[in-house]
Amino acid sequence: MSRKLLDHSPDLIRLRDEGKHLEIQGGYLIVSEVPYFDAQQNVQRGKIIVQLNLSGDVTAAPTNHAVNFSGSQPCNIDGSEIAALAINPNRVEILPGLFSDRTFSNKHPDRNYYDYHELIHRYVEIISNPVKAHDPSITENVFPVIESTDDDDPHVYMDTSSSRAQIGMINERTRGLRIAIIGVGGTGSYLLDFLTKTHVSEIHLYDADLFFQHNAFRAPGAAHIEELRAKYFKVAYHKMKYGNMHKRIYDHPYNITSENVNELSPYDFVFVSADGGEYKKVVIDYLVSNNIRFIDLGMGIEIVNNKLVGQLRVTTGAPGSYEKALEHIPIDKAKPNVYDSNIQIAELNALNACLAIIKWKKMLGCYSDAADEYSSVFVLETNNNICENN
Numbered sequence: 001m002s003r004k005l006l007d008h009s010p011d012l013i014r015l016r017d018e019g020k021h022l023e024i025q026g027g028y029l030i031v032s033e034v035p036y037f038d039a040q041q042n043v044q045r046g047k048i049i050v051q052l053n054l055s056g057d058v059t060a061a062p063t064n065h066a067v068n069f070s071g072s073q074p075c076n077i078d079g080s081e082i083a084a085l086a087i088n089p090n091r092v093e094i095l096p097g098l099f100s101d102r103t104f105s106n107k108h109p110d111r112n113y114y115d116y117h118e119l120i121h122r123y124v125e126i127i128s129n130p131v132k133a134h135d136p137s138i139t140e141n142v143f144p145v146i147e148s149t150d151d152d153d154p155h156v157y158m159d160t161s162s163s164r165a166q167i168g169m170i171n172e173r174t175r176g177l178r179i180a181i182i183g184v185g186g187t188g189s190y191l192l193d194f195l196t197k198t199h200v201s202e203i204h205l206y207d208a209d210l211f212f213q214h215n216a217f218r219a220p221g222a223a224h225i226e227e228l229r230a231k232y233f234k235v236a237y238h239k240m241k242y243g244n245m246h247k248r249i250y251d252h253p254y255n256i257t258s259e260n261v262n263e264l265s266p267y268d269f270v271f272v273s274a275d276g277g278e279y280k281k282v283v284i285d286y287l288v289s290n291n292i293r294f295i296d297l298g299m300g301i302e303i304v305n306n307k308l309v310g311q312l313r314v315t316t317g318a319p320g321s322y323e324k325a326l327e328h329i330p331i332d333k334a335k336p337n338v339y340d341s342n343i344q345i346a347e348l349n350a351l352n353a354c355l356a357i358i359k360w361k362k363m364l365g366c367y368s369d370a371a372d373e374y375s376s377v378f379v380l381e382t383n384n385n386i387c388e389n390n
Contacts, residue, residue, distance in 0.1 A: 009059040011115035019141030020120070026095045027052055031120055033142045036074035036127045043131055043138060046071025048123055049100055050116070062119050065107045068092075068100035074127045077134055084126045154201055154248050173364045175199040180267045182206050182256060182283055183274030184234045186218035186344045187297050190353035191271050192238055193220045196246045203246065204267065205235040207274075208255045218346045255279055261286045270294040271356060281331045284317070288326070293318045293363070295356045296329045299348060301380070308345070312352040312378040314359055321374040321390055328375040328388075351378070 005024060006012050012029070016022050021032040031048040038044050049068040053060045073089075074082055081087065086105035094100050106126060113119040124140050131138055145157055159171070177200045181188050184207040195203050211234045216223040221241060232240070235251035243249055255274075256264065261282050264270060270287055272294055274280055280296075287294045294317045301310035317325040355378060362369035373387035 005054075005057055005059070008057050009116075011059055011117035014117045015120055019139075019143040020124075021140075021142055021144045024052070025098065027054070028094065028098075029116060029120075030098070031124070031140075033144075034071075034124055034127055034140050035131050035138045036071070037077060037079070037131050037134075038072045039075050039079045041075075041077065041079055043135075044071060046074070046127070048120060048127075049094060049098070050119065052116070059116055061115060062113050065113060065119070066103055066105045067119070067123055068094060069102050069104055069127075070098070070100055072101070074130075076130045082126060082130070154199060154246055156243075156245055156247055159197075159199070170366050171199060173366055174361075176201050177268040178202045178204070178266055180204040180206065180264060180270045182270060182272045184238055185209075185215065185273065186346065186349035187299065187352045187356075188271070188273040189219040189234075189238055190350045191273060191297075191356065192242055192249075194353060194357045196242045196249070202248045202250065203242075204250045204252060205238060206252045206254070206256055207234045208253060209234050211237040218344045218349050220346075220350070256283050258282050264292060265290060267292060269360065271360075272296040273353075276330045280329075284326070284329060284331060287317060288322045291319055295360060296325075297352050297356050298330065299344065299352055301345070301348060309381045310348075311380065312348060312355065313375070314352070314355045314377075315375045316359060316363070316373070318363070318374075324388070324390075325374050348380070 006016065006022075012022065015031070023030040023032065029050050029052050033045050034048055035043060035045050047070040049070060050062070051064070053063050073087070074085065076082055084106055088103040088105070089101065090103060091099060091101050104123065106122065108122070113122070128138075128140055179195055179200050179202065181191050181195075181203065184192065184205050188205075188207070192203065192205065211223070211228070211232050213228050215234065216228060219238075223237070227237065233251065233253040235253050239249045239251040252263075254260070256279065264283070264286055270283075270292060272280065272283055272287075274283070284294075284296065286292075296315045296317065298313040298315075299310065300313075301308055313328065315325050315328045355376065358367060359373075359376070361367050371387055371389055373389045375388045377386045378384070379386065
């Protein structure tokens with residue numbers, strides 16, 4: 001399906017978001033899986049085929065109210081022909097391999113059809129109402145899987161969620177960005193989960209560790225036991241899983257050091273979800289000195305009176321706030337800090353990642369940001385979020 005035509009044509013977007021099976025071939029709109037009764041009262045499914053009237057990359061109002069239909073004769077529940085359809089049986093090959101068996105004509109009583117949503121909706125209503133009245137579970141809204149054929153689209157299949165929620169233009173603000181995740185443990189893997197569902201151009205994963213059994217219990221999804229036995233690198237395992245959705249995930253099975261830190265230079269944004277020490281210091285120093293925006297995440301969970309307490313931290317580094325951000329990022333492992341505890345639980349990893357992704361999207365203008373904080377700490381036991389603002 002032509003992404004440009006679909007993205008810029010509100011009538012086609014409505015049809016798709018309702019779940020109709022749409023294809024565009026050679027200037028024709030094809031709506032498949034339209035249910036109807038045949039003369040023997042059997043449920044069949046046919047195709048409505050209509051030539052599109054276009055104005056550049058956008059559909060214009062239909063100039064012809066007639067449509068082609070691929071299938072046998074639609075009938076009422078008693079097997080009689082539907083009277084509302086002016087029928088002209090005539091099998092023709094419209095496009096190579098695409099045949100029309102008859103032409104239907106049903107004019108709007110007062111005017112021309114406003115758009116293709118109204119036209120298709122009217123014909124589906126006439127053709128399908130008898131069978132749907134007999135069995136309401138039968139529908140033309142089948143929600144087919146729509147593969148992405150656009151080379152610029154980072155997804156394997158099209159994002160139909162954004163248009164259904166009418167937030168497509170807001171989510172477009174993530175398009176084209178090159179993102180790196182430093183550390184793909186519990187929190188980093190949830191960052192990947194959320195980023196995969198955006199339109200970022202590339203996602204690069206850095207981590208030298210293998211994916212073990214304990215990792216599976218704090219990562220999204222469910223690893224197969226054979227995948228655990230295979231002992232993949234974390235980055236390779238997560239690329240394999242999320243490559244089902246995003247085309248451009250790149251695995252780097254090593255840590256960032258002073259020798260390779262310049263690999264971070266092409267990225268538009270970096271998420272740092274790694275432990276402190278020299279490893280993190282190299283990363284943070286490079287990001288600050290090269291004006292690369294980043295978010296550093298940390299968790300410190302401890303057992304007190306046989307209950308878990310602790311904090312989740314999100315610190316933002318950006319031009320104008322680097323110096324203040326550095327005061328909140330624990331780098332020196334020689335000094336104890338609240339984030340040293342290694343207790344990790346999936347829901348807290350996910351929450352830490354959620355808070356970071358929300359802040360990142362605020363920085364892009366996807367979400368409103370009245371606070372403009374450079375550091376936030378979620379306190380588990382009090383459910384408070386303590387922010388320090390720019």
